[in-house]
Amino acid sequence: MNAKRPDNRQWRLAFEVEAAGEPRQGHPQEVEAGMAAGATEHPVIATDRLMEAICSAKNIATALQRVKSNQGAPGMDGMTVHELEAHLRRHGPEIWDKLRQGTYRPMPVRRVEIPKPDGGVRKLGIPTVVDRLIQQAILQVLEPIWEPTFSEHSHGFRPGRSAHQAVEQAQAYIAGGRPWVVDIDLEKFFDRVNHDRLMAALAGRIADKRLLRLIRAYLNAGVMENGVVTPSEEGTPQGGPLSPLLSNIVLDELDKELEQRGHAFVRYADDCNIYVKSPKAGQRVMESVSGFITRKLRLKVNQNKSAVDRPGKRKFLGFSFTSGKEPKRRIAPKALERFKERLRELTRRTRGIDAKSMVEQVSIYLRGWVGYFGFCQTPSVLRDLDSWIRRRLRAVAWKHWKRGSTRYARLRHYGLTQDRAAMAACLRSPWRASTVPALNTALSNALWDRLGLINLCPPSNT
Numbered sequence: 001m002n003a004k005r006p007d008n009r010q011w012r013l014a015f016e017v018e019a020a021g022e023p024r025q026g027h028p029q030e031v032e033a034g035m036a037a038g039a040t041e042h043p044v045i046a047t048d049r050l051m052e053a054i055c056s057a058k059n060i061a062t063a064l065q066r067v068k069s070n071q072g073a074p075g076m077d078g079m080t081v082h083e084l085e086a087h088l089r090r091h092g093p094e095i096w097d098k099l100r101q102g103t104y105r106p107m108p109v110r111r112v113e114i115p116k117p118d119g120g121v122r123k124l125g126i127p128t129v130v131d132r133l134i135q136q137a138i139l140q141v142l143e144p145i146w147e148p149t150f151s152e153h154s155h156g157f158r159p160g161r162s163a164h165q166a167v168e169q170a171q172a173y174i175a176g177g178r179p180w181v182v183d184i185d186l187e188k189f190f191d192r193v194n195h196d197r198l199m200a201a202l203a204g205r206i207a208d209k210r211l212l213r214l215i216r217a218y219l220n221a222g223v224m225e226n227g228v229v230t231p232s233e234e235g236t237p238q239g240g241p242l243s244p245l246l247s248n249i250v251l252d253e254l255d256k257e258l259e260q261r262g263h264a265f266v267r268y269a270d271d272c273n274i275y276v277k278s279p280k281a282g283q284r285v286m287e288s289v290s291g292f293i294t295r296k297l298r299l300k301v302n303q304n305k306s307a308v309d310r311p312g313k314r315k316f317l318g319f320s321f322t323s324g325k326e327p328k329r330r331i332a333p334k335a336l337e338r339f340k341e342r343l344r345e346l347t348r349r350t351r352g353i354d355a356k357s358m359v360e361q362v363s364i365y366l367r368g369w370v371g372y373f374g375f376c377q378t379p380s381v382l383r384d385l386d387s388w389i390r391r392r393l394r395a396v397a398w399k400h401w402k403r404g405s406t407r408y409a410r411l412r413h414y415g416l417t418q419d420r421a422a423m424a425a426c427l428r429s430p431w432r433a434s435t436v437p438a439l440n441t442a443l444s445n446a447l448w449d450r451l452g453l454i455n456l457c458p459p460s461n462t
Helices: 008-016 047-054 057-070 081-101 129-149 163-175 195-203 209-219 243-260 279-295 333-346 355-373 379-401 404-413 418-425 437-442 445-450
Strands: 109-115 121-126 180-185 223-225 228-230 264-268 271-276 307-309 319-321 329-331
Touching: 047 081, 047 129, 047 209, 057 081, 057 129, 081 129, 081 209, 129 209, 129 243, 163 264, 163 271, 163 319, 163 329, 180 279, 195 209, 195 243, 243 264, 243 271, 243 279, 271 279, 279 307, 329 333, 333 355, 333 379, 355 379, 379 404, 379 437, 379 445, 404 418, 404 437, 418 437
Parallel strands: 109 223
Antiparallel strands: 109 121, 180 271, 180 307, 223 228, 264 271, 319 329
């Protein structure tokens, strides 16, 4: 409850020492041959022998490295990623043998709830690390079979494709004379996937009955929540490596239908936008496509979140678009508000950490955020956010310097004249003080740069 108050000297020293970057540590460890003992040495490509390809030593070793690099929480058995290698050395041959014989039975997933940015929760199912390994091994074999046949309009969870590409394609449709969007939201998609339709799609290309039974077993493994296991009759729980591929297989039928109808659309996972020339056309498309989704795919369209509207009034993967003949990518208002909420938490004036630590934590968040949202084409927004972040940090510094005498001494240390330092030091409100030119001069952008603060909109070299 009582957070340790930061010593003023911590802030003083942090400003006087540049934040030194540390080299990233760690290298992938080689997989020992023993942990793949009993695995097949050479994958077999025929679809009636896919389990041999899944259990190949090379495929298992690749899957193990991927599971280890992804880390993740333990499943219902409590085994961690760090314990997996030792477990495979003891039980690997038995596991591979059960897979080849078709007798392996996965464990139920552990239910966890993750808050959604727009409210509510997203339910994830965390498989055991052994089941994550097996699912990853299955994914590596099945993905090359399905990937070449997926739609060019589908971008989610596919190698070599990204959310940025999806947003760029949407922008091209708008610029090409389709200024209205049919924004279709699938209600609880991952919880409503029909198992029979999914298995029928898989059986159309997979002749290996063992693999089909194993995938069905994963779908029906059940969910453990509050110590109680509930059977799964529909849905494919988010959280396992195989779930994204299965979701794309389900929605590929929608992609093919939209292609056959000649629609200009883009899909990323269960986010599907169709671009049309008029609101009247949009209403026709909404009604027709919603009917197809309900009748054929046995999924449900969320009427409250779906709409026909101008793209600038909707958000797609965190972005929106400006109006006009040449639409530009901009950050959606809700995404900007989430950004500010997170920065307010990180730069709260009552946090018991020094300046350098705060800047480091802020920069970690900014680095990931700008890596995604830096794709926008509105640099003025990024510049305004940069200014706002630095103002918050100046307010924190002012708060931590506490007394007028300390503030005067620090301002003098940073080169201000006696008169300017004295006039600024008497200000009481940290937020008001953060706008005073004297403090802006003392705690300049160059100082924050030396501390390692990330710039959302780096200054131009020209």
